[in-house]
Structures are given as C-alpha cells and as structure tokens.
Amino acid sequence: MRAYHFLIILTLLAGCGQNQAPEKQAPAAASPTPPTSPDEVRVSAAQMQAAGLELGSFTWKNLASDVQANGVVDVPPQNRASVSAVMGGYVQSVAVLPGQQVQRGAVLAVLRHPDYLRLQQEYLQSRARVTFLQQELKRQQTLDAEDVGAKRKLQQAQSDYTSEQANLQATAGQLRMLGISLVSLNQGRISPSVTLTAPISGNVAMVRINPGQYVNPQDILVELVDPSHMHLELQVFERDVNQVRKGQQVVFRLPGQRRSPDMTATVYLVGKSFDPEKRTVNVHAHLEPERDDLIPGQYVAAAIQTGAARQRTLPEEAIIQAGEFSYIFAQTAPDTFRRIKVKPGTIENGDVALLLLEPLSDSTHVVQRGAYFLDAELKKGQDAEE
Template sequence: MKYILPLLLISLLTACGTNTPDQPEAAAAPEAAAPATPTSPDEVRISSAQAQAAGVETGAFVWKNMTTDVQANGSIDVPPQNRASVSAVLGGYVQSVAVLPGQQVARGGVVAVLRHPDYLKLQQDYLQSKARVTFLQKELQRQQTLDAEDVGAKRKLQQAQSDYASEQATLRTTAAQLRMLGLSMSRLDRGEISPTVPLVSPIKGYVKTVNINPGQFVNPQDVLVEIVDRSDLHLELKVFERDIARVKNGQRILFKIPSRGSTEDMGARVFLVGKAFNDDARTVSVHAHLEPERDDVLPGQYVSAHIQTAGARQRTLPEDAVIQAGEFSYVFAQTGPGAYRRYKVRTGATENGDVAITPLEQLPDTTRLVRHGAYFLDAELKKGQDAEE
C-alpha cells in the first residue's frame, strides 16, 4: 500500500504535465514586397514607400496656349538722326575744348573753338568781294544810263552786267562758306573779323567721345566729338534666316542686359523688320521700341532677347517633370502599380513653370504621366543600369 500511493501521485503529476498546452512561437514579420525586376531598359520599378517618400505624383498632360519664342541677340541703339559726329569744315588748330564725355549739350552749343590764318583770309575775301559788288553795281547803273541816252557802247554795258553777276556769285559763295564755319555774318558786315571759329553741336544730347585736345591740328575728315540723343532708344536685334519668317511688326519682346547682373525682364515691341540680309552673316536686323521708355540703359549695351511669336495650344508638363538629356528630353509615365517607363520627347516654349511637350513616341493624352518626382525615377533608373553593368 505504501508503494501504491507514491506511484499514483507520480502518475497524476505526469498526466498534468502532458496536458499543458505548448506556447506559440512568435510569427515572423512579413517582409515588404520587393519591386519586380524591370523588363525594359527604359522601365523602373519602385515600392509604394519609395514613391511616397520621393513625392511622386502622376497626372495627365495639360493643354495650354503657349507662346513660342525666337531667340535673338543685339544691342541698345539710337536712330542715325539721333547720333552726330562733329568735324571741322576747314582744318585748323584746337584753341579750346568746352565739353567732357557724358556731358549734356544743347543744340547749337559750343563744343570746341578752332583757329587758323585761313579763317582770316576767308573773311577778308568776303569783305573785299562785298566792296567790289558795290562798285560794280554802281558801274552797271552808269552804263545803263549811258545806254538809255544812246551814248554808251553796248559792249561796255554787257561787260558791266557780266562783272556784276560774277562778283555776286563769288560773294554768295564766300558767305556760305563762312556760315558753314559758324561765323556771325551780321558781325562781319559791321567789319568785325574773328580769328577763331566755334564748333557747335547739331543736336541736343550727351557727349559720347571727345577726340581732341588744345593745340592739336585737325583735318576736315577727323571726327572731333560724338554726340548721342537718348530720346529714342530702341533695340537692334540680329535674327537668323531660319527664324525671320516668324517675326512680325507688333510682336512683344522680353530682353535682358547681362552686364547689369540682373535677371529682370525688360519689354519692347517690334516696329521694323529688315528686308535684306546683313553682309557679315545670314541675319536680318529687327528694330523694336522700348516699352516703357527707360533712362537707365545705355546705347551700345549688349542684350539677349526673346521675340514672342504667335501662340498655339500645346501639351504641357511642369518643368520638374522633364529630364534634360542632351539633344532630347524624357518624361516618365506610370505603366502599372509601382512601374514607370521613360519616354523620349522634345521640349518647346516655357511659360510660368510649364514647358511645351512634343512626344517622340506613342503617348496618348490619357497616359498617367509623372508630374513630380521624375528626377528620383531617373536616378533609380540609372542606378539599375549601373548595377546590371
């Protein structure tokens, strides 16, 4: 009996231990599904987590009326009538210079004074010719009186008429030369002879260059002072042969002056399109008025311009949806969950952050295109290509 009780106790304990349920093993966390291997060198696959982290957004083309541009270079200029070169009518020595570059001068304002003995000789010739005209006029009157009384010879009357007309021509010619020199005829008629002549500006404007100094001898062909009138500043652009047919009067121009170090766009409008090619290149000159007129630009400044030609409705995408790659560009389209394919396109005009797109492959308007995050997809595509190599 004493052996039976321990055996029963052992049996009960063994039975209890056998019926105790086993603890379940911890379930392994399911791994994120890895992207499938791309089937094309232009295809890339990413997980939904990657797409969310990179901010990939898809959508369709947006049709917009995009303005096409013609690029052209040129400069700020003024019309020929707003530019003057001051020269000496007769050679002489510079006695004084009255202006400096950048100085404003009025029309008729003195810019320099010249002196030379020839100026005195010309005034002397004028006064002598004037006195001789007076004498010949009286001689002609005497011969006319004698002829009327029929006591004078016809030959003497004709000679007097000839001499008087010839001397009058000489006097008028000499007077014209003196006026060209800028001398006062009224003072000369009073007998006041001047040893100097003034050089005056023919227009109102600003002095561009001064090429003389006191004591220098100047010739009639020398340009002594240049003056520019800035009241009619305009653009003079050079447009290439392939683009000139698209440029018309009235088109708006946006231009920049690189030397200003500013990205500010300034405006102008085409008012004249050249009708012949320039001799130095296959370009045509296009002139445009500044809109509005500006006083903070200078003649001769180099400009980079975009002539806005006729617009057309085109398919567009945001600029960051387009991958620039040499001659062509690329966009990405979604072909399935997590799958994207690269398509070749040609870009056009850019306006307000959108760029015109011309697909070079079959790409319907209903295609789901990547509008944001294209650069991430391009990086993943190149990473995969590098890994295969």
C-alpha cells in the same frame, strides 16, 4: 613557498595572454562604385539631405512660344550726330566731356587757323568790289540810255558785277558753314577762330580731340546721341524670320542681369534682306514703354513671342548654365544622377520652358532644387580623375 606559488601563477597568466586570439578589426567601409559615364554623379543620402535636393517631374504649361534673337539698343539716324570741322584747323579749347548732356547750339569746341582770317578778308574785299561794280554798272546804263557810252562797256560792267556777286555769295556761304556771323563781319569785326556747336540735343558719346591738335575736315571730332527715341535692332536667323510679324511682343534683358525684371518692346519692322555671312535678318522693335535707363549700344538677349504652346517647364534653379548649352539632372538610380543637355526658352513666373536635346521620359524624376550642388560634385569627380 608562497613566493614559489606566486611565480607559477604569473607564468600561467603570461602563457594564456600569448595564446589569446587577436581581436577582429572592423571591416573597412566599401568605397562607392565609380560612375559609368562622365555625365553621371553619385551622392549619398546624407549628402542629398544636406544639400536640400528636391526631386519632381516636368510641369506642362501653356507658354508663349518664341524666337530667340540678339541685338543692341539703338537710336534712329536723326538722333545721332557726328561733328566735324568744315575747314581744317587747330583745336583751341574743348568745352565738353563724354557723358555730358548738351542742348542744341551749345559750344563743343573752338578752332583757330589763319585760313579763317583770309576767308573773312576775301568776303569783305568781295563785298566792297560788288558795291563798286554796282555803281559802275549804273553809270554805264546811264551812258547807254543817253547813247553816249559803248555797248561793250555796258556788257563788261554787267558781267563783272554778276561774277563778283556770285563770288560774294559763295564766300558768305562758306562763312555761314563755319559759324561766323556775317552781321558782325559786316560791322568790321573779324574773328580769328570758329566755334563748333551741337547740331542736336543729347549726350556726348565720344570726344576725340584735345587742345593743340590739328584736325581735318574728314575727322569726326565729337559724337552726340539723343536717347529720346531708343529702339532695338535685333538679328533673327533666316530659318526663324517667317514666324516674326509686326506687332508681336518682344521680351528682352541685358546680359549679366538674369535675375532682373524683363523689359518689353514691340516689333515695328521686319527687314526684307538678310546678311549673307551671318544668315540673319534685321528686326526693328520699339520699346514699350520708352525707357531712360538704357544706353545706346548695349547688347540685349531677346525673345520674340510668336504664339502660345504647351511646353515642358522646370524652375529656374533646376537649370545649370554651362557655356553654349544648359543642363538639368535626372535621377537614374536612388544615388545616381545624370546630366541632361537642354535648350531653355521662355521664362514665366520663375518657370523655364525647355527643349530636351536628349530623350527623356516625362515620368523621370528631375532635380528641381540643388542642381548646382550636383554640378559641383560632378566637376569635383572629373578633376579627381584628371
């Protein structure tokens, strides 16, 4: 009897379990609404807090207005030398390396060629002939004074002497250009080689020769640069050149050194002609103070300060560099930010003057810290759509 009651209870319990309503599942979290523009990005409050996003508004400051320019570090023409051979020859040895510092008169290379020997031979022969013709002229002058010799012989002796003397002087000039010592040559010491020496003191910028190579007079063998008077050669667009004046300060930096301290120069000369292709004008600026940590030929990005004006500014970390343009992020809703195109200008104490390329109210909340996080989220969303 007890077993029968136990079976009835089990049956009732099983029926109750089958009639029991299933538990309600928790509703799925709503997916965020996709942005309506490719320049918009949506983030949650937790993401904003984790990224350390800080919002603020534009700050108006009196900053120097400027003209943007690009250019290079350069030296005056007299501080640059290209060394060539006066006469063609074979390179016997090279005494310098690129980057090496040399003093004026230092040996750069040694050349050899049979023509160097022939030229010295011609000089010695011409020198001996001049001596002979000088003595012959004196004899004819003596005979003429005694009315013994013919006038024609005297005139011929005078002509031969003058002609050979001119030939001797020309040959001596060629030897001096080659760097061959006439004092040693007059003592009978003939040199089979010539030495190329540095015409200025400076650094070896380029070496284009090696031993055994044949070089022609038109070939540039070694280039020297004296960096003692470096300056800037800037290119200013034609539309901006009317704002540039002598004496204005130039603030410049090297590409890739955005965080490095700015360097300064002063406008010394504004060109009076422009490049018809680039539509730019050359502006020459002197470094102040002169520096020895720059290299001639380095590219620079410069700002020529033309005056002071009240301008919108944001901190440097609020600006995203993206190729040709720069961007900032403006808040359009509590969880939505829009990328705005801007043109950065003068940088002063970490604040950058901005020219807005899209309309934006001064009261708009702008991201001042964390812009790179939003840029990464924007790109992530674009990649997901693709």
